[in-house]
Amino acid sequence: MAKTDTKTRILDTAERLFAQKGFDAVSLRNIIASAKVNLAAVHYHYGSKQALIYAVIARRLRPINEERLAKLAEARANAGRRPVKLENVLECLFRPLFRVQADPKAGPTFARLVGRVIGERNEGLQKFMMGELAEVIIQFSAAFETALPGLAKEETDWRSHFMAGSMAHTLCNADLLVRFTGTDAGMSDYETTVRRLIDFTAAGFRAKVSPPPKKARAKRAPKKK
Amino acid sequence: MAKTDTKTRILDTAERLFAQKGFDAVSLRNIIASAKVNLAAVHYHYGSKQALIYAVIARRLRPINEERLAKLAEARANAGRRPVKLENVLECLFRPLFRVQADPKAGPTFARLVGRVIGERNEGLQKFMMGELAEVIIQFSAAFETALPGLAKEETDWRSHFMAGSMAHTLCNADLLVRFTGTDAGMSDYETTVRRLIDFTAAGFRAKVSPPPKKARAKRAPKKK
DNA sequence: ATTTAATTCAAACGAATGTTTGAATCAGGC
DNA sequence: GCCTGATTCAAACATTCGTTTGAATTAAAT
Structure with a gap:
């Protein structure tokens, strides 16, 4: 094998270390x-560290997001006039992302990286990610609302938020589970991870909305101020 | 009001900025x-930046964890011989943590800080947090298993993991929800946030475990190698 | 072979970081 | 008063960081 390109070797190494x-x-x-x-x-090749970070992310995230949207479109087509089932929407969202863990090229390194981006406070990075994810957010938010008729939009948004947290935490801290609990079986099997995540989040989305606590039963909740 | 102590003023400011x-x-x-x-x-007062970080976290987290354990013990006592209901376990875990958001002293700043710690890669910080959380993890893991008889321990652990992700993400990135979706009502009402989080995660814990995909139906899954 | 552009290299730059130092200041006890 | 310990302060220390520079090297084209 010929010595790999300097440019891509930087990218690969940066991905791994990041x-x-x-x-x-x-x-x-x-x-x-x-x-x-x-x-x-x-x-010389990337211009700055920020740009290198963006390049590392974009290389893997862009195909993932394209696949997500393609799978969702396909699921929509298969469903015909009916709404796409919630579990299928989640699968379109999770599987392309978690599949890279099984990719020997990307290795298990990148998945954690993506998971970590969400928690980053770096302002530029946040905006960059928003740009990359904009279409995915739009399409999947709509899919969630369609799959969950009757659930208030506000609740749907919050639950999407919770779901994103589970997803990110699972990607980023897969090793934590081992340390916390001692279990480590199935870690390598991303199919099982996706199945478990779908089970959990789908049930969460479908949960009955419990009423607010009694103490705040007045029509207009008394404002403290 | 007398000029606050230098030591605590450092702690307060560090907390806010962190x-x-x-x-x-x-x-x-x-x-x-x-x-x-x-x-x-x-x-002079803290010894190092690392120690300052620990002090910032410990000041709030220690009472929170004590309250968590106390509430759980109380719930156990109230339940008598019966297992504590899952929703009550979750409430013992969430409420003391999210309540600090409503505390004008701590302000909404600290909650985000705790949420962020989970995603940090800092090795020493990880170990510190493990030490702080050790008892909480033990007690609540046991409570989850008791509240979910019939669910395999491995599944319970994974779902605890997902739950932790939702919790951390909600604490850390509460502002993201606003930016993602445009909704912002109820952000200040931590009671509602806790209720929503309990609804979501409790349903996730109770989800039916779906069977593995058919393609892997063989007794011994064929190893690639 | 000569020219041209692309790439690599060692070295330095300026700024920012956590930390240390040693003198100055303050507080209270005798 | 004076002394002792605790605290504050300005200044510097040694690293490390991302970035820039300008010459050296390589590769390709004429």
């Missing part, structure tokens, strides 16, 4: 040392 | 500038 330790914790010098390239090569 | 931007992103100089104290005071 996934392991986070974006801030990994310096460009860590990357170039591990990738055995010159420091200036990073800026 | 919650806003994260631990790495906030420098000691940011803190001392905002708290109007001398740089060396941080090391």
Whole structure:
């Protein structure tokens, strides 16, 4: 095998290290040392560390999001006039994302990286992710509402939020489960992980909305101020 | 009101800034500038930035965890010989944590901070949190298993994992919901947030375990290698 | 072979970080 | 008063960071 391109070797190494330790914790010098390239090569090929981060994310996330949308469109077509079943919507959302864990090229590294992005406070990164995810959010939000007729939009939004948390946490901290509980079976089997996540979140979406506590039973809740 | 203590003013300011931007992103100089104290005071009173981080977390988290355990013990006592209902277990776990959002002293800042800790890759911080949470994890894991007889332990662990993700994400990225969806009603009402989170996660815990996909129906799944 | 552009390299830059130092200031006990 | 310990302060320390520079090297085209 020919020596891989400098540009892609930087990208691969950055992906691996970012996934392991986070974006801030990994310096460009860590990357170039591990990738055995010159420091200036990073800026020559990518311009800045921020741009490198974006490139790392975009390379994997863009195909994932395309596949998500394609699968959802396909599910819509198969469903005809009926709404797509909630479990199928979730599968379209989860499977393309978790499948990269089984990809020997990407390895288990990238999934954790994506999971971590959500928790990042980096402003530019947030905006970048919003841009990348915009269409996915629009399409899947609509799909959730369609799959859950009768559930108030506000509740649907909150539950989407909870679902995103479960998804991100599972991606990012898969190793935590091992440490917490001692179990480690099935970690490698992403199919099972997706199935479990669908079971959990689908039931959460479908949960009965419990009434507010009695103490706030007045028509207009008394404002403290 | 007398000028607050230097030591606690550092702690308060650090808490606020850490919650806003994260631990790495906030420098000691940011803190001392905002708290109007001398740089060396941080090391004089806390020894290091790491120790300051621990102190910030421990101050709030320790009472929260104590309250969690106390409430769970109380619920156990009230339940007598019967297992504590799942929703009550979750309430013992969520309410003390989310209540700090309504605390004007702590403000909404700290909740986000706790949520963020979970996603941090900082090794020492991870171990510190494990130590702080050890008893909580033990007690509540047991409570979940008791409340969910018939559910395999492995499934219970995974679902606890998903639940933790929803909880952390909700704490950390409460503002995301606003940006994603446009809704913002009820954000301030932590009671409603807790109720919604309980609805979602309790249903998730109770979900029927769907069978593995048919293609893997063989007794011994064929290994690729 | 000569020219041209693309790429790699060692070295340095300026800024920011956590930490340490040693003197100055404050507080209270004798 | 004076002394002792606790606290504050300005200044510096040693690293590390992302980035830039300008020359050296490589590769391809004429």
